[in-house]
Amino acid sequence: MGKKQNTEEEDGAARSKSKLSKxxxxxxxxxxVVVFIGAGLTVLVREWYSPDLRYTVNPYYRLSNxxxxxxxxxxxxxxxxxxxxxxxxxxxxxLDIQITPQSIGSIAEGGIGKNNAVVTVPVLxxxxxxxxxxxxxxxxxxxxxxxxxxxxxxxxxGAPTEWWAFMITALAGISFGIVTYRxxxxxxxxxx
Numbered sequence: 075m076g077k078k079q080n081t082e083e084e085d086g087a088a089r090s091k092s093k094l095s096k097x098x099x100x101x102x103x104x105x106x107v108v109v110f111i112g113a114g115l116t117v118l119v120r121e122w123y124s125p126d127l128r129y130t131v132n133p134y135y136r137l138s139n140x141x142x143x144x145x146x147x148x149x150x151x152x153x154x155x156x157x158x159x160x161x162x163x164x165x166x167x168x169l170d171i172q173i174t175p176q177s178i179g180s181i182a183e184g185g186i187g188k189n190n191a192v193v194t195v196p197v198l199x200x201x202x203x204x205x206x207x208x209x210x211x212x213x214x215x216x217x218x219x220x221x222x223x224x225x226x227x228x229x230x231x232g233a234p235t236e237w238w239a240f241m242i243t244a245l246a247g248i249s250f251g252i253v254t255y256r257x258x259x260x261x262x263x264x265x266x
Contacts, residue, residue: 114244126151127158127198127229129222140169140209145219148203150234155224158195162208163220165189170209178204198224 094102128150135142145162149155158179168186173179173193183192193206208218222229 123153124151125149125153125155125198125200125224125226126234127155127222127224127227128234129160129219129229129231131217131219131231134213137209140211141213143208143210143213143218145206145208146203147198147206147222147229149198149200151227152200153226154200155198155226156196157225158198159221159223160193160195160206160219160229161190161221162193162206162218163190164208164210164218165214165216166211168208168210170207172207174205174207178202179206 126149127147129145129147132144132146135144143164145160147158147160159182160179162184166189168184168188168191171181171185171191173181178198179193179195181191182194184190191208195204198204
């Protein structure tokens with residue numbers, strides 16, 4: 075009888091310190107991986123099928139009695155950017171303003187004789203671009219591009235992130251996670 079009680083006590087202690095079975099660990103691991111893959115694919119699809127407005131402000135070009143500023147805007151995304159609005163503001167009057175190609179955009183507000191201009195583009199399709207040239211009397215130190223946005227996204231500076239950069243980052247993160255897990259596992263075994 076004494077042996078039977080010890081066995082029940084040991085079973086109770088074992089249950090209180092129970093570890094996950096291999097099937098449970100596998101289930102948890104697969105669930106976590108599926109969640110991360112699903113979230114990653116959702117982000118990639120959303121990024122892939124959306125407009126990506128990027129702009130570059132070029133250095134001033136000096137003429138004999140004025141300076142010319144220019145702004146290059148391009149849709150790097152895979153979906154059209156609708157109702158694009160580009161707000162420009164200068165410290166001196168605008169002497170001339172040109173949009174290249176002319177068929178893409180128009181000046182909705184401000185312009186020649188004013189200190190600001192608003193350029194609108196009904197649709198900027200993927201890989202399409204435009205350049206705005208503005209002639210003013212003097213250079214200004216603060217940025218003249220105040221705001222670029224479409225109905226879907228805000229304009230940003232810098233080059234877009236390519237798909238391969240996402241993949242390299244994801245693979246590096248997964249590799250780091252695996253290596254860290256193995257190191258921690260070996261340390262636990264060594265410290266027992």
